[in-house]
Amino acid sequence: MSHISPVLWQFLVNWFKNFAVFPPEASTIAPYADALYFALVGVTITGLVLVFAMVTFFSIRYRKDRHPEAVQIEGSTVLEATWTLIPLGIFLVFFVWGALLYFRIYNAPPNAMNVYVVGKQWMWKVEHPGGQHEINALHIPAGIPIQVTLISQDVFHSFSIPAFRVKREAIPGRYTTVFFQATRPGKYHLFCTQYCGTDHSGMVGWVYVMAPDDYRAWAAGNTSGASLAQNGERLFAVMGCNACHTGTSQARGPNLFGLYNSRVRMTDGSTMVANEAYLREKILNPSLHVPAGFVPIMPNYQGQISESGLIDLVEYIKSLDSNYRLHQMMNKSVLDSAQPEPIGSANQGAGAAPVPGVQKP
Ligand code: HEC
Ligand SMILES: [Cu+2]
Numbered sequence: 001m002s003h004i005s006p007v008l009w010q011f012l013v014n015w016f017k018n019f020a021v022f023p024p025e026a027s028t029i030a031p032y033a034d035a036l037y038f039a040l041v042g043v044t045i046t047g048l049v050l051v052f053a054m055v056t057f058f059s060i061r062y063r064k065d066r067h068p069e070a071v072q073i074e075g076s077t078v079l080e081a082t083w084t085l086i087p088l089g090i091f092l093v094f095f096v097w098g099a100l101l102y103f104r105i106y107n108a109p110p111n112a113m114n115v116y117v118v119g120k121q122w123m124w125k126v127e128h129p130g131g132q133h134e135i136n137a138l139h140i141p142a143g144i145p146i147q148v149t150l151i152s153q154d155v156f157h158s159f160s161i162p163a164f165r166v167k168r169e170a171i172p173g174r175y176t177t178v179f180f181q182a183t184r185p186g187k188y189h190l191f192c193t194q195y196c197g198t199d200h201s202g203m204v205g206w207v208y209v210m211a212p213d214d215y216r217a218w219a220a221g222n223t224s225g226a227s228l229a230q231n232g233e234r235l236f237a238v239m240g241c242n243a244c245h246t247g248t249s250q251a252r253g254p255n256l257f258g259l260y261n262s263r264v265r266m267t268d269g270s271t272m273v274a275n276e277a278y279l280r281e282k283i284l285n286p287s288l289h290v291p292a293g294f295v296p297i298m299p300n301y302q303g304q305i306s307e308s309g310l311i312d313l314v315e316y317i318k319s320l321d322s323n324y325r326l327h328q329m330m331n332k333s334v335l336d337s338a339q340p341e342p343i344g345s346a347n348q349g350a351g352a353a354p355v356p357g358v359q360k361p
Contacts (some may be wrong), residue, residue: 026188026209027164028181029105034165036097043090105166108147108179115140116149116228118307119157119170122199124190127311130219131227136205138190139222141215145181149276153307158194161207167193175277182209232316235309244298253298254291260318265292279314 025031115138116127126134140146150159152170159178160167163186168178192203210218226234236242244253260279263271267290272278281288283305286298305313 023162023189024186025163025165026183026186027161027166028183029101030163030165030183032101032104036094036101039097040094043094105179106168106177108177109145112145112147112179113141114147114149116151116311117159117170118151118153118311119159119192119196119203120153121155121197122192122203124159124192124203124205125308127228127308128219129228129315131224131231132219132222133224134222136190136203137208138205139208139210139215139218140182141212142182142185142209143212145179147177147179150176150178151307155196156194157192157196157203160191160193161188162191163188164207169194175280182207185209185211185214228312228315229319230316232312232314232319235305235312236316239301239305241313254294256317257320259320266290267292267294276314276318279317280310283310283313 022034025034114129117138118125118127124136124138126132126138128134132139148159148168150168150170151174152172154172156172157170158167159170161180164180164182166178166180168176170176186209188207188209190205190207192200194200196203236245241253244251245256246253247255247257259274262274264274264278265271269292272289278289282298284300284302286300287296290296
């Protein structure tokens with residue numbers, strides 16, 4: 001093979017070695033996405049074979065030396081209805097199938113663990129609620145539903161984990177979410193699949209799926225000390241938010257306690273759900289939607305705070321909600337129940353953990 005360049009040869013060898021037509025199926029929805037994919041491929045190939053077979057058959061059967069005179073056909077309603085309705089039925093099956101799968105992927109279950117991912121030229125910055133920060137890496141526990149809240153700091157990016165069969169745009173100025181549940185521990189590719197500038201091809205990373213126990217150990221060992229909500233609480237004071245949002249009845253700004261996920265009535269009579277996107281927008285553009293009973297005196301913080309700072313503030317305001325606290329505790333217990341009880345566990349029976357030195361009767 002001396003006549004092809006050694007570089008090209010090396011490339012080909014490596015390509016064949018690593019060539020995988022199919023990434024592994026490592027999330028709960030992966031087999032469903034693949035089933036739809038193969039069904040589409042199957043139907044397409046069937047259609048292709050059918051059309052080519054008919055073209056061949058008819059061109060032999062009605063060739064010129066057997067039928068020298070062309071016969072005019074006036075059309076057939078039955079035939080036309082058949083070739084319209086059968087494909088319509090097939091397309092509708094795929095539409096419904098695809099839509100059901102779409103809703104499954106883009107609606108996280110309420111007990112999902114939330115992780116923030118900020119895309120920027122050219123890296124993925126991950127922020128866990130516990131205050132763990134990572135770049136181009138995402139550590140998650142297996143067997144637990146994860147919701148990723150995405151945003152971009154500059155241009156459009158696209159967050160893609162092929163082994164989980166998920167892909168979602170990271171859009172500047174807007175939170176988007178994607179949900180998945182990894183099925184087995186391992187290391188999987190994370191890509192940006194939207195051409196986003198010079199180093200787009202370097203905007204790659206790894207997703208580390210760990211057993212819940214290993215994940216807990218990782219999370220404990222990698223925290224920066226303060227959770228996102230704690231950082232947010234500090235920012236809330238540093239930026240002077242607490243001057244108006246004191247939580248008392250004479251305060252100039254609304255009480256933020258219990259705001260998260262509640263319905264807020266606006267001055268124009270409409271209502272909005274105070275989700276993450278609402279909270280973020282309030283900080284950047286407060287006069288866009290003004291809650292009823294208040295005057296738009298809140299300053300505009302556009303350009304004064306980074307996406308990470310906004311995430312911290314949003315998490316802090318979320319933490320002012322008692323339901324949210326409960327929700328985070330539920331996550332923790334989901335995580336706790338995901339591991340088998342250790343043998344001889346102290347939690348068996350009605351009593352609490354035995355106190356050392358105290359004998360049970
Ligand atoms: C000068 C007083 C003032 C300051 C400072 C201020 N706010 Fe506000 N805030 C208001 C007022 C008044 C409203 C209601 C009217 C509006 O939305 O413009 C409001 C509304 C909000 C809302 C929506 C509340 C609801 O019930 O829907 C959020 C969230 C919020 N502020 C967060 C913040 C954060 C975070 C900061 C600091 C970065 C901050 N505010 C600083 C006065 C203030
Ligand atoms: Cu990108």
